[in-house]
Amino acid sequence: VKPSSLRGTAVTARIGLALGVAVAACFLTGLISHFIQHPQPWFFWPTRPVWLYRVTQGLHVISGIAAIPLLVVKLWSVWPKLFQRPILGGPVRALERLSILVLVASMLFQLSTGLLNTAQWYAFEFFFTTSHYAMAWVAAGAVVVHVGVKLPVIRRALGEPLDEPAAGASVGPTRRSVLVGTGLAVALATVVTAGQTIPWLRRVSVLAPRSGEGPQGVPVNRSAVAAGVLRSARSPQYRLAVTHGSTTRAFTIADLAAMPQATRQLPISCVEGWSANAEWTGVVLADLVAAVGASPDSDVRMISLEPPGPYSRTVLPARHARDSQTLIALRLNGEVLDLDHGYPCRLIAPTRPGVLQTKWLSRIEVV
């Protein structure tokens, strides 16, 4: 069998279909994460089930990683066609070639920067989230255009038998084995990384950037040293200020510990895909909001001891702020919060990305 006989539209269309499913899952779950971080009036994000963000963001990273071998095999399957003459030709062909260029470049951009982000390795020197979001629309648009341009070919190819009639008599790999091999590659890429989201895969997920390791059994993205809060977080003068209009109350750690304490089982789920179950103990946020006479229907701004930065202050929507599961946590897994987990106190709320679970709280403003 000549190597080139393994390529063909029957293989390309089937790989493309799987890639389309992975990309669609990745795009939709990415939009969810974006709109949680940049709330819009029309966007509804529930507080139950508490593991919802863990699932959507885990699926986002898993589907993105699964898309990598699919994209490589799809590129391989059409490789000679990419350089067929004429390179541009007439206007229609030029348009098709341009759409493929945009499609391939944007997809590779998304998958490569996304993968580096899961490892928190920012080799590229631009802000990840805004460029990843913008390029997601470019990639999604390019996929839709590509499907539109190739629709007749796709329909025909999906109806074609996978193996050529003479393939049964030949020796060596077949198109079917290409598909099986691709499926195995996708499964392998998934299994060795998905443990950061799926606890029972942790032992075999040897390439997962985070697998439940960290102080008090929970991973840490940003340490107290990196945040520059070592001194302020341990200061005897520390107070948590809670404000509503002209009303301000300042709480010492002892004051917070003297308030009614609640314990909740909540996962912490990061935008990079890792997540971990944990037991959090602290004050129900709604009690602090009530302590300054504010309405439970108010959004609440969380301000960290960190110097001003993209995530040093976050806004918690009212739906989450009044939820009885939302805590200002003082303890994690039965111990006083580790400094790297946000000592003296931090926010923990259901269905929120970890980056919005503000650590080292200094101020809570009812807005």
Added chain:
Amino acid sequence: VRVVLIILGTAIGGYGAVLLWDNSFEVIVRIAVWAVAARCCTTSCSRHCA
């Protein structure tokens, strides 16, 4: 259906391009270089596998 998909895809992709355009020129160049470099690396890999 094809025309609808092409128009829809162009609109979606165009929206992404507008979002990208909000970045400074320097950042746009970095993004473009990264996209082209990733494409070159992968196509070289595909050529090697071929």
